[in-house]
Amino acid sequence: DSGVTQTPKHLITATGQRVTLRCSPRSGDLSVYWYQQSLDQGLQFLIQYYNGEERAKGNILERFSAQQFPDLHSELNLSSLELGDSALYFCASSPQRNEQFFGPGTRLTVL
Amino acid sequence: AQKVTQAQTEISVVEKEDVTLDCVYETRDTTYYLFWYKQPPSGELVFLIRRNSFDEQNEISGRYSWNFQKSTSSFNFTITASQVVDSAVYFCALSEASGGSYIPTFGRGTSLIVHP
Numbered sequence: 021d022s023g024v025t026q027t028p029k030h031l032i033t034a035t036g037q038r039v040t041l042r043c044s045p046r047s048g049d050l051s052v053y054w055y056q057q058s059l060d061q062g063l064q065f066l067i068q069y070y071n072g073e074e075r076a077k078g079n080i081l082e083r084f085s086a087q088q089f090p091d092l093h094s095e096l097n098l099s100s101l102e103l104g105d106s107a108l109y110f111c112a113s114s115p116q117r118n119e120q121f122f123g124p125g126t127r128l129t130v131l
Numbered sequence: 132a133q134k135v136t137q138a139q140t141e142i143s144v145v146e147k148e149d150v151t152l153d154c155v156y157e158t159r160d161t162t163y164y165l166f167w168y169k170q171p172p173s174g175e176l177v178f179l180i181r182r183n184s185f186d187e188q189n190e191i192s193g194r195y196s197w198n199f200q201k202s203t204s205s206f207n208f209t210i211t212a213s214q215v216v217d218s219a220v221y222f223c224a225l226s227e228a229s230g231g232s233y234i235p236t237f238g239r240g241t242s243l244i245v246h247p
Contacts, residue, residue: 022175022177022178025169053234062237062238062239062240063222063237065234065235065236068234073195076234078234083159108174111193112176118164119164119166119178119181120178120235122175122178122179123175123176123185124174124175125174125176127174127177
């Protein structure tokens, strides 16, 4: 158990819908990262937050957004969902510039 | 730009065999970190090891060992006496110090199948 929690574990929704994925980092970790893992793209970095502020952006679509709250939990919002958004979404946290500890992931299926 | 190549897409071995997973990286930074993660069939990503670019000492942890060679830009991972529970996808990753964000780039992973 990495100490990072993600909810929900599975999510099935329809195209055009909007969903919110939630992540709670390990106690004491200020950085939260979001990744998308799909068969064709591999593990892709989406966005990083550090202590409530956006720190780095990767291949995140404009339809996706994220935020980190004062209690350090983070949410990833995915809107206008397309079939191609079906993937495993991971959240990770780290004590600054060190190894990242990943949550169990949320498997999103868009039908 | 940083890049990680795991040329072996899938490796199949029989239990008790030794197996080496290759990882070759590219970076222009002199300060960087290398990682290995394991993703078992259950799906979670498990951190295995981190090395920084200034520490080329090889590391051994039980049946796992890592060989870091800057001269060949490689960070290979060997499992000795493999077991069925080692079956997983293994990812190598690299993060650079420049820019301050230390966002890792992951290789495409090597799927290891250990047969009983």
